[in-house]
Amino acid sequence: MVSSARTPGGMAVNSNGLKAMYTACLAALTACGPNPLPGIEDPELAPKFDIAASQLQALADCSSTYSLTKDVAQSNLSGVQGSWSCIYKLTVPSGAGALKFTTSGGTGDADLYVRYNLVPDGTLYDCRSMSGSNADQCSIPSPQAGTYYVRLYGYGAYSGASLTATYATVCSSSTIMDVSRSYLNVNAPQGMFSCGFMFTVPTGVNSVTFTTSGGTGNGDLYVRKLDWPRLDTYDCKSAGYSNNETCTLNYPTPGTYYIKLYGTSESSGAQLIATMDRPYTAPVLVRGQPYVGVSLAAGEQRRYEIDLPWGKSDLKFGVASGPNTGIGSVDYYVKFESVAGPQSYDCKGYNLGPASYCTMGWGKTGRYYLTLVARDRPVPDLTVSVNYTDYYN
Structure with a gap:
């Protein structure tokens, strides 16, 4: 017996007819492609399909665990497609920053997975990198103290890959700055301060300016008096x-200022320099341009100043007698960064003949003060000079 049915239009058809009709409809749909309705487009495929999240454990998976050492590569890593590597772990200390795991080298395509406190897998991770090769990187700017676990997943077969972990630690070193000297290669990891610099501001300064330049990244400049910023x-x-x-800083109070860079993003290779604007209050000494014919009244003091540039040595102040100058009639005093005198000096000299010198071989960068003191009678016809060596040009 052949059963019959009725179409929506009311026409009766038997079961054989129905089967034929559905077969024809299916053929029509197939001819129209996967999206027969107008206005619907196929979604574009992702650049790289996440197969790790859908894979069951492969026979080639490694379950062994190995410890990573900061900045020491685990090399010659390999695996088959669809497999997980051995487990690698890194202990990160408190206060560390800019944690980074990197794979490189070899051939094939290994993807990088990182997780804090637990072993990562295809769906549970804190960071992953899925490039089309073995060159992958996972960065964690502000890591927690504790253990991070790392695994590679073979998106394709790979061999000869290296895995390296690194992080930044707080720099405790500090450098005393000279005025107008450039300090190179100042680095500030992301989320951390650089090493420190200290700069002493003397009295009588109109302004002091700290400037950074060059390198890469974004290091913000912080300055504070008396303590680290x-x-x-x-x-x-x-x-x-x-x-x-x-x-x-305009009209800064005298004292020591502390300077650091903060890595808003990882900053490296910056240059730091400090400059000052302060007026001279006495005649300025210039190398190769002596003052000649200098005369002092009895008991008079005469002062000179010089700002010694960075990179100089063998600093020497000279006082020479003229033909009419009495022997032993002038004392002179030199002091770094403050006015010199009989009770306060770094170097002392006497006018004992045709020429006398006060030598300060260390040549620290900054201002030097020279004070001449006539004893008990007028002193005519002195020559006052300064000289130094260009240790660094």
């Missing part, structure tokens, strides 16, 4: 968008 405590801050930053 913090993100919330500083006297001057410059927060631009590169390593080109400037902090100026």
Whole structure:
């Protein structure tokens, strides 16, 4: 017996007819492609399909665990397609920053997975990198103290790959700055301060300016008097968008200022320099341009000043007698960064003949003061000079 049915239009058809009709409809749909309705487009495929999240454990998976050492590569890593590598772990200390795991070298395509405190897999991870080769990187700017676990997944077969872990630690070293000297290769990891610099501001300064330039990244400049700056405590801050930053303190109080860069993004290779604007209050000494015919009344004091540039040595102040100058009639005193006199000096000399010198071989960068003191009678016809060696040009 052949059963019959009725179409929506009311026409009766038997079961054989129905089967034929559905077969024809299916053929029509197939001819129209996967999306027969107008206005619907196929979604574009992702650049790389996430197969790790859908894979069951492969026979080639490695379950062994190995410890990573900071900046020491695990090399010659290999695996088959669809397999997980051995487990690698790194202990990160408190206060560390800019944690980074990197794979490189070899052939094939291994993807990188990282997780804090637990072994990562295809769906549970804190960071992953899925390039089309073995060159992958996972960065964690502000890591927690503790253990991070790392695994490679073979998106394709791979061999000869290397895995390296690194992180930044707080720099505790500090450098005493000279005025107008450039300090190179100042680095500030992301989320951390650089090593420290200290700069002493003397009295009588109109302004002091700290400037950074060059390198890569974005290091913000922080300056504070008497102690190291913090993100919330500083006297001057410059927060631009590169390593080109400037902090100026107008009429600063004398004392020591502390300077650091903060890595808003990882900053490296910056240059730091401090300059000052302060007026001369006495005649300026210039190398190769002596003052001649200098005369002092009895008991008079005469002062000279010089700002010694960076990179000089064998600094020497000279006082020479003329034909009419009495022997032993003038004393002179030199002091670094403050006015010299009989009770305060770094070097002392006497006018004992045709020429007398006060030598300060260390040549620290900054201002020097020379004071001449006539004893008990007028002193005519002196020559006052300064000389130094260009240790660094």
